[in-house]
Amino acid sequence: xxxxxxxxxxxxxxxxxxxxxxxxxxxxxxxxxxxxxxxxxxxxxxxxxxxxxxxxxxxxxxxxxxxxxxxxxxxxxxxxxxxxxxxxxxxxxxxxxxxxx
Numbered sequence: 001x002x003x004x005x006x007x008x009x010x011x012x013x014x015x016x017x018x019x020x021x022x023x024x025x026x027x028x029x030x031x032x033x034x035x036x037x038x039x040x041x042x043x044x045x046x047x048x049x050x051x052x053x054x055x056x057x058x059x060x061x062x063x064x065x066x067x068x069x070x071x072x073x074x075x076x077x078x079x080x081x082x083x084x085x086x087x088x089x090x091x092x093x094x095x096x097x098x099x100x101x
Contacts, residue, residue: 001034001050001051001052001053001088001089001092002050002051002052002053002054002056002057002086002088002089003048003049003050003051003086003087003088003089004047004048004049004051004057004084004085004086004087005046005047005048005049005084005085005086005087006046006047006049006082006083006084006085007041007044007045007046007082007083007084007085008044008045008046008047008080008081008082009043009044009080009081009082010044010045010080010081011044011045012040012044012045014045014072014073014080015038015040015045015047017072018065018068018069018072019038021068021072022064022065022068025064025068026064030060030064031056031060032051032052032053032055032056032057032059032060033049033050033051033052033056033057033060034050034051034052034092034094035048035049035050035092035094036048036049037049050089050092054086
C-alpha cells in the first residue's frame, strides 16, 4: 500500500469544486484508491489518500485528477503551491467495508 498527504495553499473552495467535479465525472470509485480524506487547514486544504500501489496513484493523478485540475484552474493550476509527503502504510482498518490489512 502507498500513502500520500498533499497540502495545498489554496482556498478550500478549490478542493470542494475539484471534489464535486471528479465525483460527477468518475463516480465514487477510482481504481486502486482505498481511502480519500479532504480537510480545510489554516491556509488552504489537505488531502490524505491510501492507494493499493504507487503506480495506481500516479496513473490516476496523471490521467484523471491533473487534467480536471488544469481545466478548472486554468493557468493558476501550475501556480498553486503544493507539498506532498508519501509514506508506507503499515495498517489499514475499514470496519464498515470489512477491510483489515
